[in-house]
Amino acid sequence: MLQSKLFYKTNKNKTAGVDSVSHDLLTRAGYVDQLMSGVYSFLPLGFLVLKKIENIIRKNMQSVGGQELLLPVLQPKENWIKTNRWDTLDILFKVKSSGDKEYAMGPTHEEIITPLAKKMVFSYRDLPFSVFQIQTKFRDELRAKSGILRTREFLMKDLYSFHSTQADFEVYYEKLAKVYANIYKEFGIGKITYRTMASGGSFSKYSDEFQTLTEAGEDIIFICKKCSFAVNKEIKVENPACPKCQNADFEEKKSIEVGNIFPLGTGFSKPFDLKFTDKDATEKPVIMGCYGIGLSRVLGTIVEASHDDKGIVWPKSVAPFLVHLIQIEQNPKVAKATKKLYLDLQKQNIEVLYDDRQKNPGEKFAESDLIGIPYRVVVSERTLAVNSVEVKERSKASVKLVKIKDLTKLF
Amino acid sequence: MLQSKLFYKTNKNKTAGVDSVSHDLLTRAGYVDQLMSGVYSFLPLGFLVLKKIENIIRKNMQSVGGQELLLPVLQPKENWIKTNRWDTLDILFKVKSSGDKEYAMGPTHEEIITPLAKKMVFSYRDLPFSVFQIQTKFRDELRAKSGILRTREFLMKDLYSFHSTQADFEVYYEKLAKVYANIYKEFGIGKITYRTMASGGSFSKYSDEFQTLTEAGEDIIFICKKCSFAVNKEIKVENPACPKCQNADFEEKKSIEVGNIFPLGTGFSKPFDLKFTDKDATEKPVIMGCYGIGLSRVLGTIVEASHDDKGIVWPKSVAPFLVHLIQIEQNPKVAKATKKLYLDLQKQNIEVLYDDRQKNPGEKFAESDLIGIPYRVVVSERTLAVNSVEVKERSKASVKLVKIKDLTKLF
Numbered sequence: 001m002l003q004s005k006l007f008y009k010t011n012k013n014k015t016a017g018v019d020s021v022s023h024d025l026l027t028r029a030g031y032v033d034q035l036m037s038g039v040y041s042f043l044p045l046g047f048l049v050l051k052k053i054e055n056i057i058r059k060n061m062q063s064v065g066g067q068e069l070l071l072p073v074l075q076p077k078e079n080w081i082k083t084n085r086w087d088t089l090d091i092l093f094k095v096k097s098s099g100d101k102e103y104a105m106g107p108t109h110e111e112i113i114t115p116l117a118k119k120m121v122f123s124y125r126d127l128p129f130s131v132f133q134i135q136t137k138f139r140d141e142l143r144a145k146s147g148i149l150r151t152r153e154f155l156m157k158d159l160y161s162f163h164s165t166q167a168d169f170e171v172y173y174e175k176l177a178k179v180y181a182n183i184y185k186e187f188g189i190g191k192i193t194y195r196t197m198a199s200g201g202s203f204s205k206y207s208d209e210f211q212t213l214t215e216a217g218e219d220i221i222f223i224c225k226k227c228s229f230a231v232n233k234e235i236k237v238e239n240p241a242c243p244k245c246q247n248a249d250f251e252e253k254k255s256i257e258v259g260n261i262f263p264l265g266t267g268f269s270k271p272f273d274l275k276f277t278d279k280d281a282t283e284k285p286v287i288m289g290c291y292g293i294g295l296s297r298v299l300g301t302i303v304e305a306s307h308d309d310k311g312i313v314w315p316k317s318v319a320p321f322l323v324h325l326i327q328i329e330q331n332p333k334v335a336k337a338t339k340k341l342y343l344d345l346q347k348q349n350i351e352v353l354y355d356d357r358q359k360n361p362g363e364k365f366a367e368s369d370l371i372g373i374p375y376r377v378v379v380s381e382r383t384l385a386v387n388s389v390e391v392k393e394r395s396k397a398s399v400k401l402v403k404i405k406d407l408t409k410l411f
Numbered sequence: 412m413l414q415s416k417l418f419y420k421t422n423k424n425k426t427a428g429v430d431s432v433s434h435d436l437l438t439r440a441g442y443v444d445q446l447m448s449g450v451y452s453f454l455p456l457g458f459l460v461l462k463k464i465e466n467i468i469r470k471n472m473q474s475v476g477g478q479e480l481l482l483p484v485l486q487p488k489e490n491w492i493k494t495n496r497w498d499t500l501d502i503l504f505k506v507k508s509s510g511d512k513e514y515a516m517g518p519t520h521e522e523i524i525t526p527l528a529k530k531m532v533f534s535y536r537d538l539p540f541s542v543f544q545i546q547t548k549f550r551d552e553l554r555a556k557s558g559i560l561r562t563r564e565f566l567m568k569d570l571y572s573f574h575s576t577q578a579d580f581e582v583y584y585e586k587l588a589k590v591y592a593n594i595y596k597e598f599g600i601g602k603i604t605y606r607t608m609a610s611g612g613s614f615s616k617y618s619d620e621f622q623t624l625t626e627a628g629e630d631i632i633f634i635c636k637k638c639s640f641a642v643n644k645e646i647k648v649e650n651p652a653c654p655k656c657q658n659a660d661f662e663e664k665k666s667i668e669v670g671n672i673f674p675l676g677t678g679f680s681k682p683f684d685l686k687f688t689d690k691d692a693t694e695k696p697v698i699m700g701c702y703g704i705g706l707s708r709v710l711g712t713i714v715e716a717s718h719d720d721k722g723i724v725w726p727k728s729v730a731p732f733l734v735h736l737i738q739i740e741q742n743p744k745v746a747k748a749t750k751k752l753y754l755d756l757q758k759q760n761i762e763v764l765y766d767d768r769q770k771n772p773g774e775k776f777a778e779s780d781l782i783g784i785p786y787r788v789v790v791s792e793r794t795l796a797v798n799s800v801e802v803k804e805r806s807k808a809s810v811k812l813v814k815i816k817d818l819t820k821l822f
């Protein structure tokens with residue numbers, strides 16, 4: 001991509017009225033644009049990061065047999081009445097059609113996937129299975145805040161699993177917990193993300209959240225100093241000792257929930273009469289689980305975890321481009337060599353943002369640090385004199401000269 | 412994909428209460444599920460086709476410099492007041508937040524992209540550019556009908572282009588018209604899709620629709636018998652002679668609009684004050700165009716155009732799988748050979764649906780015809796005896812024996 005053509009605008013100055021680093025940096029580096037409170041546009045740079053996150057999640061969901069589908073945003077009121085959530089879920093956006101029909105705007109999709117599964121499931125032989133989608137959700141948050149960390153409209157992956165026995169469910173649930181840990185590792189936030197014991201709400205005693213340590217978080221978790229088991233504050237209050245090792249010495253940390261996995265038991269299969277005929281010829285309700293990850297929140301969390309005072313420092317796995325190619329000086333020789341390198345890198349399927357603009361080097365470097373692409377590759381008359389380019393990794397301080405022919409070995 | 416695991420259910424019998432072939436076939440072949448009037452879930456098979464359509468559109472939009480982004484569904488009322496469409500656009504879904512703020516649910520995104528562009532565009536040097544998204548749109552259709560051909564919630568690609576001169580806009584507009592023709596060709600409906608002169612509404616005298624001939628369509632177009640130029644009925648009424656060759660002999664056809672390209676002139680840049688400083692230092696309003704394709708409608712239209720009395724006949728470019736591998740007989744030798752072939756094909760990146768179920772051949776073949784995958788590959792004891800498989804193309808009547816080692820040469 002030529003930077004002169006990119007649909008974005010950076011801002012050197014701190015964004016006014018922001019309450020998180022990610023909101024500030026993503027806004028002024030040109031990744032997102034706030035349309036109104038809690039509602040954001042993803043500009044081309046932000047969209048590229050979203051797609052990277054989406055692809056990592058998709059690959060991992062497919063690895064546990066998840067089949068992708070797409071469920072509607074508009075949902076019938078009747079389904080929400082059936083689960084008693086139409087009047088009780090305060091974040092539910094409701095919309096009325098011209099024919100005076102009322103719909104919910106899906107904040108989650110149990111009310112849709114359960115009756116849909118009922119059309120496919122008859123016998124124990126039809127179980128287990130899991131389906132997922134990556135789709136826009138709506139929640140009427142009273143307090144939308146922290147940029148894209150808590151919004152009214154956001155991208156979410158939600159997977160639903162269906163089982164004939166509790167034992168089968170539990171095996172799958174633990175498998176998903178492992179896959180989740182792997183996903184956060186791929187996002188570059190594995191070391192600061194904790195599987196955290198949390199309340200199970202009205203469906204089960206406990207659920208598991210995945211909490212990433214960050215000052216921008218709204219949650220408090222307690223990490224056992226002996227065994228590193230983490231519990232949400234709500235659990236700690238009920239249970240002052242570590243549920244795993246009984247130690248009572250915890251570290252208290254601020255964190256943000258970047259995912260959760262949730263035993264639903266028969267909480268949805270019963271109201272929707274989703275049952276199956278078991279081997280013993282009796283009818284039983286299907287046992288369900290749900291497993292969510294908010295993509296836009298993850299994007300913000302990665303920035304909270306990975307930045308410095310100059311800007312974002314993207315992990316390679318989710319960076320919008322791998323290489324930020326910067327041309328210094330406008331003389332034809334440098335321009336020609338840089339353009340050739342740009343085309344060569346693209347031929348090798350290396351994603352490159354090419355700063356072809358007429359700006360001074362200081363301005364280009366400052367913007368490059370703000371945008372946060374992993375490798376900055378600078379071409380100038382001086383570097384070309386020794387058939388080289390100057391390479392700086394965004395996450396490191398050192399700069400080195402690399403022969404052009406050896407450049408791609410770095411990546 | 413193993414068919415025994417696929418989340419779907421077929422139905423031999425014609426769907427009750429449907430008013431189009433695509434609605435009937437897509438429902439009973441397990442591609443879509445109707446949640447309520449005008450609102451559909453895309454099941455895994457349908458999702459795979461949607462992704463193929465999406466990727467074809469994306470590649471073509473990138474080929475004309477389109478940068479992908481993602482704009483919100485929730486849109487501020489003020490923006491719609493500004494363009495005078497809050498009270499006049501009858502298909503606008505309106506939703507109220509708990510804080511009593513009113514939002515539109517985006518049926519289109521001029522009200523968002525225009526003020527966003529204002530943040531990026533200052534000089535003639537910032538023009539031209541184009542951005543697009545593939546995203547869910549909402550329209551409160553009084554008459555949702557024909558399955559996924561006219562729905563209240565649907566996937567759409569919308570591209571917006573921005574220009575400093577009318578001449579530059581016109582060049583880009585014609586370029587897009589060519590790219591659109593190419594897209595429909597890739598979808599396999601190129602020969603029955605006509606660029607059709609239509610009204611330009613309040614923004615310009617004319618626009619162009621892309622109309623696919625089908626009995627399920629709601630539009631009427633007139634095709635000049637002499638030069639094949641097509642005009643929408645509304646234009647024909649105003650203008651009884653062919654606008655291109657002046658011939659007055661037309662063929663009248665039913666068709667469905669599968670895309671449109673639309674000169675917006677300064678109809679949106681003026682209310683949002685989107686202007687630029689031109690070379691002569693004067694300020695001028697930006698000239699805009701918009702270019703839409705409805706993905707879910709295209710999916711339905713392809714089925715309308717490509718089916719027979721047994722089911723869907725997918726063009727290869729958008730088929731959910733390329734090969735439907737069917738195992739006949741459950742003996743271990745056949746099962747082993749079929750499984751090996753399944754894995755070998757996957758290794759070669761050939762998309763295969765493997766019917767590993769214990770059903771009789773007649774039932775498997777009928778379902779295969781209904782689902783409509785381009786190549787049916789049957790493995791039985793008889794075919795294995797000559798190291799072969801039986802291959803039938805869905806679009807042809809003939810069946811042939813092909814050596815297993817030569818199979819992939821067919822695709």
